[in-house]
Amino acid sequence: EVQLVETGGGLIQPGGSLRLSCAVSGFTVNSDFMSWVRQAPGKGLECVSLISYDNAIYYADSVKGRFTISRDNSKNTLSLQMNSLKAEDTAVYHCARGRLRAWGQGTLVTVSS
C-alpha cells in the first residue's frame, strides 16, 4: 500500500527556517516525480517544488531561492528545506507522488510573530 506521511510543520517566526520531511512506503522516492504542494488556509492549491526521477528540480517563483527540495533514497524520504520564511508561506504542505496521483495528509506551517 502506498503511503506518504509528512512531518516537520509548526509555528515559526518570519525569517526563520523549517525542514519538512515526507516518509514514503509502498514505492521508492527515486522511481517517480515527487513534489510538494501547499494550500493556504481557505485557499487553493499551489505546487511549490518538484524533483523528477532523473533529478531535474523545479521551484515555483514564489519560493525560488528560499526552498530546497531533496530526497534520501536510503531512507526513502523526501524533504523540503524552507528558509527566509514569510507570512505568505503559511499553509498546509503536502508531499505527493508522480503527477499528484497520491498525496500525504499534509503538515501545517504557520509563519507568524
Add this chain to the structure above:
Amino acid sequence: DAVLTQSPLSLAVTLGQPASISCRSSQSLVFSDGDTYLDWFHQRPGQSPRRLIYKVSNRESGVPDRFSGSGSGTDFTLTISRVEAEDVGVYYCMQNTGWPWTFGQGTKVEIK
C-alpha cells in the same frame, strides 16, 4: 505560465442530477509527446485532494464511472452524470504539461 480558469466557482446540485465543471487554459496543454496532461481532483472538507481523472479522460482506479472527463487543447470539462451526497467538496483542474504545474481556482459543489 498556463492559467486555468474554472467555471462555475460554485454549484448547487440536486441529488441524482448531472453536474458539469469547465476548465479553460490560457495556452494549449498538449505536450511534445502528444499527450495532454490535464487532471481533475476532488477535495472533501478536511481531507487531502484526490486525483479523479488524469490526461483529460482517464479515471483513476476506484473512481465511480459517473465521473468523466473530456476536452482537448485548451477547453476541458468534468461531468458527474448523477450527483451523489459523497460528491460534495471542491473540484480542481490541474495541468502538468509544463512547469509550473498550475491549478484552477476550484469549484465548490454542494447539494441543493
